[in-house]
Amino acid sequence: MFKSLTDNLNSVFQKLRRKSILSEDDFNASIRQIRVALLEADVSLEVAKNFTEEIKNEVIGKKIIKGISPAQMIIKIVQDHLVKILGSEKSELNIIGKSPVVIMLVGLQGAGKTTTAAKLALKLKKNKKVMLASLDIYRPAAQKQLEMLGKQINISTLPIIQEEKPKDITIRALKTAKSEGYEILILDTAGRMHLDLDMMDELKVIKELSSPQEILLVADSMTGQDAINIAKNFNDSIALTGIIFTRVDGDARGGAILSMKMATNCPIKFLGYGEKLNDLEDFYPERIAKRILDMGDVVSLVERATEIAGQEEIDKLQKKVQKGKFDLNDLASQLKTLSKMGGMASIMKFIPSIGSLKQQMNNSLFNDNDVKKYIAIINSMTKKERMNPEILNGSRRLRIAKGAGLKVSDINFLIKQYNKMSALVSGFSKHNKIKDHDIAKLLNKKY
Missing domain, CATH: 1.20.120.140 (SRP54, nucleotide-binding domain)
Incomplete structure (x- = not known):
């Protein structure tokens, strides 16, 4: 985007x-x-x-x-x-209050409300007891979809009762959430292919019954010029408290985000950037502004990497890098993390001035489609070979290629890329040692 x-x-x-x-x-x-x-x-x-x-x-x-x-x-x-x-500053969800705190998701059909409901529930699950309830009786299998998503992430969903109206589902969801001690209740309301009076009247009734602390518009970032009218209509009818944008990893031009924010003056709460249920990131205005201006967003990149790889793994790698050590086991670990983050193409948007460097990087870095291939190569090596790649002579490379079902040229490319990264790590280590030595000299100097 x-x-x-x-x-x-x-x-x-x-x-x-x-x-x-x-x-x-x-x-x-x-x-x-x-x-x-x-x-x-x-x-x-x-x-x-x-x-x-x-x-x-x-x-x-x-x-x-x-x-x-x-x-x-x-x-x-x-x-x-x-x-x-x-928005100047990050806008937090308002989830402080008497349980259950209700979050109501609204939007047009096809914007991704149901998937977003599950993503939001997973995000809140870390600190709160959450329940999901589908009020969408119009789209075939919509309620069943939310139930299946809830099972995937081990979050309770309100049991489905056939032929029950949205009003009655809302009342039952509130009663169940209260009696079973849920702190957060997320209501996935029905959407339409276009805005209509019946839709808005239904949302008004649900709002009156549930008294939600958050009414979030789930909007497709690929909406285009009609974004401003959609946002205004929802805001005028039910007073939105925030917006969640979906499909921000697609070919959207991004204009909907600026248009909707100015039209409603509602804070943007989250961005949905992928199909996985953990693909929902907090919205930081300053970071997004920097991405738009090609200034990068290294903070978000580090946060995502830490969340996926784990702080312990990050700290372990950092200590090895500081000592100038980096073997093929570390490379395999980094390739796996890269794959989980959506590949090189996914993280490029976080790198400063990437626009001018993208072509150069594409020519010199691992191709996203080949990551699994290179992990397979490393897995075909012995423990000794992974820790000491310098022993990989011609016969060893041929054996590894046969074991991975690949060509020797693939092994050569991998080792070439590893050597570049290893040299970088070694240089970083030497630079740090020089700095530490200079600091020690200054501290011991007598004046």
């Missing part, structure tokens, strides 16, 4: 960076190009216009700070305004 917007904004900024002095014509042209970039990313015309007008008003008359180029100043102002639109 955001690729189109990121690429187009980068194109504008690259032109600005070439200029030491910015004329009025240059500035106006840049503002027009920023507006076009927003529109091409499916940001609504109203939002794009307001965004660029605010930037223009802030830049005009502003003094250029010595040592800061016009391009740097404009990029900083654009970043600040993106953060302002997206």
Whole structure:
């Protein structure tokens, strides 16, 4: 997501960076190009216009700070305004109150409400006792789908009673959650293919019966220009408290996020970025603004890696790296973590200035489709070979290739990549030792 917007904004900024002095014509042209970039990313015309007008008003008359180029100043102002639109600070779920605290999910059919309900339940399960209830009696097998998802993540779902109306399901869900000591009750409401009065009337009744502390709009990030109307209609009818965007890992242009946020002034709570039930990340406005501007998001990347690999595994690898040790067992472990994180393509968006380096990286790094192949190669080695790759002569490589059902050239490529990473680790270790030695000298120096 955001690729189109990121690429187009980068194109504008690259032109600005070439200029030491910015004329009025240059500035106006840049503002027009920023507006076009927003529109091409499916940001609504109203939002794009307001965004660029605010930037223009802030830049005009502003003094250029010595040592800061016009391009740097404009990029900083654009970043600040993106953060302002997206919400300035992370918005936490309001789940403090008398049990059961009700979270009501709403949205159009096909936006991913049911899967998101399960993802949210799994996220909250770490600290709370959660129950799921499906109120969708219209979409075939919708209630059964939520029941199956609940079983996958070991979370209770309200038993299904055929022919029961949404109103009665809501009353029964509240009664069951209260009597069985559930702290959180997530209501998965029915969607429609389009907005209609019957849908809104039903949601109003559910809201009145359940008194939810959170009413979250689950929205497909690929919605496009219609996003602003969808958000306004839901917000005007039932007063949303937040938004969850789904399919952010797809080909969405990202405009729906900016449009819906400005249209409703509701905080964005989460982003759903994959099919797995743990693929739901907290929404940090500043981090997303940096991703849009190709500044990377290393903090989120580290958090995801730690969550998947485990802090103990991260600490173990860090100690080995600090000592300059990195063998093929470590490489296999990192490849497995990379695969669980969605592969190289999935993490590239977190790396600063990846736009200009992506092609170079694609030519030199492991291909996502080949990760399993390289893990199989390492598994075909002996313990001694994995710990001491330098002993891998021609005959050993031939044996490993036969064992993995691959070519010797595949083994050669893997070892070549390993040697590059090993050299990097070794260099890092030496750099740290030099620093430590210098610090020790300073501490022991007599003045």
